[in-house]
Amino acid sequence: MAGYLAAHTTPPSPLEQRLIDETRQMTNAGMQIGHPQARFMAQLTRLLRPRLAVEIGTFTGYSSLVVGQALEPGARLLACDVSEEWTSVARRYWAEAGIDDRIDLRIGPAAETLATLPADTRVDLAFIDADKTGYLAYFEALLPLLSERGVILVDNVLWGGRIADDEDQRADTVALRAFNDHVLGDPRVDVALLPIGDGLSMITHR
Numbered sequence: 001m002a003g004y005l006a007a008h009t010t011p012p013s014p015l016e017q018r019l020i021d022e023t024r025q026m027t028n029a030g031m032q033i034g035h036p037q038a039r040f041m042a043q044l045t046r047l048l049r050p051r052l053a054v055e056i057g058t059f060t061g062y063s064s065l066v067v068g069q070a071l072e073p074g075a076r077l078l079a080c081d082v083s084e085e086w087t088s089v090a091r092r093y094w095a096e097a098g099i100d101d102r103i104d105l106r107i108g109p110a111a112e113t114l115a116t117l118p119a120d121t122r123v124d125l126a127f128i129d130a131d132k133t134g135y136l137a138y139f140e141a142l143l144p145l146l147s148e149r150g151v152i153l154v155d156n157v158l159w160g161g162r163i164a165d166d167e168d169q170r171a172d173t174v175a176l177r178a179f180n181d182h183v184l185g186d187p188r189v190d191v192a193l194l195p196i197g198d199g200l201s202m203i204t205h206r
Contacts, residue, residue: 045070050124057130061090129155158199
């Protein structure tokens, strides 16, 4: 079914495919999102027309590349990551796509970056795909900044099916399980857990 889904989704552009292929040669290649998820994010960006998007966890830049290309003139993407090495790949592709001026890359702990944003900042689209034990803190930091019609996307919420295996008590699994339970019970938000990629939660204000 995953193969059929991928085959019936608009394929990556040649530039996107080169980034996918380069990342596949890296040790942490599994951290890259799949192209059906990337296409969904690009289409959602065009529909939402965000003025400010925030990405927590950039890696080699596939998600930021597709979102950045879908932004309207004057809009920007704040990209947060801790790795100069991984994001150096992203920078090359942003530049080649001609969107590097739309992306503000901040190297350092994302929680610290978010804490520096003015209280009146309004985020229209956010994507969380970083350390799993930090998900809840990132969500809580972003929610007060989320615009009325803003959307928070959260990756890996199915965690390869391990999320439903109560015998798996590893830290990342436990953290993701707690995160999913938290947002479901949070009266401030509505959540739709989508079976895209490794599970993608779509969270909005209630």
